[in-house]
Amino acid sequence: MLHIFQNEEFIQFKLSSEIKIVNNVIQNVRGYLKQYSIEDNQAFILTLRELLNNAIEHGNSKIPELNVTASIERIGDMRFKIVVEDEGKGFDYEALDLNMPDDPSQIRNRGLSLVNTFSDQLEFSSKGNCVTSYITLTRETRFDVTDDTSWKVIRPTGDITAETAEAFRTLLLNLINEGHYKYRFDLSDVEDIDSIVLSIFVIFSNMVSDRFPEAELQIVHTSKDIINLFRMTRLDNNYTIS
Known part of the structure; x- marks a missing residue:
């Protein structure tokens, strides 16, 4: 029973x-x-x-x-x-x-x-x-990638820190090599980002912009703390944040 x-x-x-x-x-x-x-x-x-x-x-x-x-x-x-x-x-x-x-x-x-x-x-x-x-429990971070018209939407399922940085970097490099130039990062489930991952965001934005003049980068559904972090590091110049 x-x-x-x-x-x-x-x-x-x-x-x-x-x-x-x-x-x-x-x-x-x-x-x-x-x-x-x-x-x-x-x-x-x-x-x-x-x-x-x-x-x-x-x-x-x-x-x-x-x-x-x-x-x-x-x-x-x-x-x-x-x-x-x-x-x-x-x-x-x-x-x-x-x-x-x-x-x-x-x-x-x-x-x-x-x-x-x-x-x-x-x-x-x-x-x-x-x-x-x-x-x-700790939530294992995965990187879900979906398509929204011409956008690649990347949604991590948890925090993005040094532990997952290499998987994140590899994913982004593969997407660039596939020729994608419009990216939307949905950070709904992310509460913490460290300096290593911030560096990846910087390098990624430079690589995409250099290779694709029409590149667009967005950060959506993120916390006020992460928004402030992006602004403090001037990443809001590279990414549209909403």
């Missing part, structure tokens, strides 16, 4: 205590996370899986008639709250050692130790049958 309720920010599951159902829950959660440009985040998926397995195996003792309720709620830009509750008797969580065991052959409580490692904060109900994990 698996029942699912979902809205824009929240997804909830009610499932019978059968391990085989956990994969169905995980697949639905992967779809939920994609709306935030999160692809198979290992820490998040492992945290949820371990909490579900623990609730089924230890909380409800694999009794199918007992249910597990799980919910995932977005509570910040990339911060999520995972709540998993079983119908078991609970346990004395205060006596639980959540440190990873030094001995790799020691498997007891390793699941909850991993959950604790990946969580910003871990909370137990007084009975011990409900666990809440707060976890903050």
Whole structure:
């Protein structure tokens, strides 16, 4: 048995205590996370899986008639709250050692130790049958490229910093070599740009302008902080910003 309720920010599951159902829950959660440009985040998926397995195996003792309720709620830009509750008797969580065991052959409580490692904060109900994990994820930056009439629209899915600078630079060089000269950068999902990436914007604008006299460059849907950064570095002379 698996029942699912979902809205824009929240997804909830009610499932019978059968391990085989956990994969169905995980697949639905992967779809939920994609709306935030999160692809198979290992820490998040492992945290949820371990909490579900623990609730089924230890909380409800694999009794199918007992249910597990799980919910995932977005509570910040990339911060999520995972709540998993079983119908078991609970346990004395205060006596639980959540440190990873030094001995790799020691498997007891390793699941909850991993959950604790990946969580910003871990909370137990007084009975011990409900666990809440707060976890903050990082959004992997991709560069989505689409066409809008004669424009190439480039939309990064996250921050553009030194870590992604080489992929960004390579993408832009390839587009120039393909002969494109009208570019619109949609920075809706970008909160941070560092000096390395600013240098790429400078070099790119010079290269496009030198090669194509009719070149046009736009920055759209960006934050006030990034607009100010472009103005401070005089990049608003090279790019139309709106």
